[in-house]
Amino acid sequence: MKVRHLNCGTMSAIPGLSLVCHVLLVETDNGLVLVDTGFGLRDCADPSRIGPTRYVIRPALAPNETAARQIKSMGLRTEDVRHIVVTHFDMDHIGGIADFPDASIHVTADEAYGAMRNPSRAERIRYRSVQWSHGPRIVEHRPAGEAWRGFPAAQSLDEIDPGIVLIPMTGHSRGHAGVAVDAGTHWVLHAGDAFYHRGVVDGRSAVPRGLRLQDRITVFDRKRLQDNHNRLAELYARAEPDLLIVCAHDPEMLAQARART
């Protein structure tokens, strides 16, 4: 499948460091698929949708960065986006779902529970129900079966395409997941916010202090987040030629992914 790497939301959470919202646009036999959305046109028009956190993460909210505008500028149709797979429901990942009202939203059942059904106090702050108030079709998944490159459970989303796999990576949030996409010559593993900076997995680059702090503030389960860091670092160290690991917010990883494709 053809995979494009988009930035759907520049953020200036940390002085001197610009973050991106790395979104995958996938062309399948079953229409277009997005992995995460970043911010959307409605967020740009009304930043209060993001809540007070916007003063911390400081998103640019530029309409031209939204997935909807970028898809149109490529000559593609937003109506052809039939499925959106989200790593989790944080505001910087699902703001754009409202721009694709007919798309089904795929998420883990645990994430849907924490965001939509029974949020804790902390979850009520991090999630913004206004971003799904348009009433999209939510498809909940409980990956339990097959293992995927060291992760104990994964699920091919056959309803969309067997080359799209949901991989639970609980820790950052209650039901956070990675999404692997078969790009033909290689797989892209979008690890969402399982880590914020390439230094966590490559063991070489220094992780900015502000990002380490952010990691600790936003975490739902620290032990499991650490387990994910270890597993992803292990996978990265193996340097498998048919695997590209990216996360949501590292601009350098976005640039590397674009260079590869």
Ligand SMILES: [Zn+2]
């Ligand atoms: Zn995020």
